[in-house]
Amino acid sequence: MSVPVIEARGLWSRYGDTVIHKNLDLTVQRGQMVGLVGGSGSGKTTLLREVVGLLRPWKGAVHLFGEPLHSGDPGKDRHLRQRFGMLFQQGALYSALSVFDNVAFPLREMGIRDLDLLRDLVHLKLAMVELEPRHGGLKPAELSGGMVKRVALARALALEPELLILDEPTAGLDPDRSDGFVRLIRELQSELGFTVIMVTHDLPTLLGLSTHIAALADQRIVAFGPPEAVRQVDHPFIRNFFGAGRSAADSP
Ligand SMILES: Nc1ncnc2c1ncn2[C@@H]1O[C@H](COP(=O)(O)OP(=O)(O)O)[C@@H](O)[C@H]1O
Numbered sequence: 001m002s003v004p005v006i007e008a009r010g011l012w013s014r015y016g017d018t019v020i021h022k023n024l025d026l027t028v029q030r031g032q033m034v035g036l037v038g039g040s041g042s043g044k045t046t047l048l049r050e051v052v053g054l055l056r057p058w059k060g061a062v063h064l065f066g067e068p069l070h071s072g073d074p075g076k077d078r079h080l081r082q083r084f085g086m087l088f089q090q091g092a093l094y095s096a097l098s099v100f101d102n103v104a105f106p107l108r109e110m111g112i113r114d115l116d117l118l119r120d121l122v123h124l125k126l127a128m129v130e131l132e133p134r135h136g137g138l139k140p141a142e143l144s145g146g147m148v149k150r151v152a153l154a155r156a157l158a159l160e161p162e163l164l165i166l167d168e169p170t171a172g173l174d175p176d177r178s179d180g181f182v183r184l185i186r187e188l189q190s191e192l193g194f195t196v197i198m199v200t201h202d203l204p205t206l207l208g209l210s211t212h213i214a215a216l217a218d219q220r221i222v223a224f225g226p227p228e229a230v231r232q233v234d235h236p237f238i239r240n241f242f243g244a245g246r247s248a249a250d251s252p
């Protein structure tokens with residue numbers, strides 16, 4: 001098997017005296033779309049932040065694409081950061097910047113200065129998320145919730161990442177918008193082939209996107225596998241998560 005996209009080994013995390021993860025292991029292979037589920041406050045966002053190197057685990061190591069995080073070599077670390085894109089729940093867009101400048105931001109950071117090239121690239125990215133060039137002039141405050149998510153997705157995909165990291169991508173969207181966003185991510189993934197790790201509480205989003213589910217409980221990953229297999233795992237969190245979801249979906 002090829003080098004995993006994400007490999008977390010023996011991860012321990014804590015804030016002060018509070019231990020969040022205890023000897024956690026997680027491996028994500030290329031092309032997988034992994035839905036990370038866990039109770040509120042179980043440490044899902046913390047794990048994503050450790051995976052992208054925004055936070056250092058207390059103990060243990062994370063490798064991305066086979067490379068260690070925090071190599072100490074700024075050039076290497078920058079190169080690694082260009083290989084993933086993030087869409088985090090908070091701070092999705094820079095509110096002072098137009099849609100165009102939000103999407104152009106990572107491209108400019110990469111050193112792209114040519115205005116014609118920038119415009120073409122930004123319009124291409126906007127088209128990928130079903131927005132038009134004219135949307136480029138709008139400010140985030142002028143956008144609907146669904147459009148904010150799509151612009152944030154365009155920005156996350158600007159550098160053609162191999163890994164896309166999503167923290168509750170459909171939170172706050174109504175079911176129609178949420179379904180549309182799930183469809184968009186699925187289509188882009190099948191065209192571009194990136195790997196996904198995503199936190200979501202929303203069962204339709206989870207089942208609509210995940211090839212694999214990772215369940216975080218008891219401070220570690222207690223189950224990992226295809227959705228059908230994880231649903232069968234006899235663990236109180238998993239019984240509760242899918243049990244509650246099923247009855248909600250079945251109710252009139
Ligand atoms: N910067 C921080 N300082 C102290 N405690 C934190 C910090 N960030 C998160 N926590 C706590 O750590 C736990 C895990 O947080 P988080 O990873 O955000 O959980 P989740 O995303 O699963 O809801 C929570 O109890 C949260 O209150």
Ligand SMILES: [Mg+2]
Pocket residue numbers: 044045046167
């Ligand atoms: Mg969270």
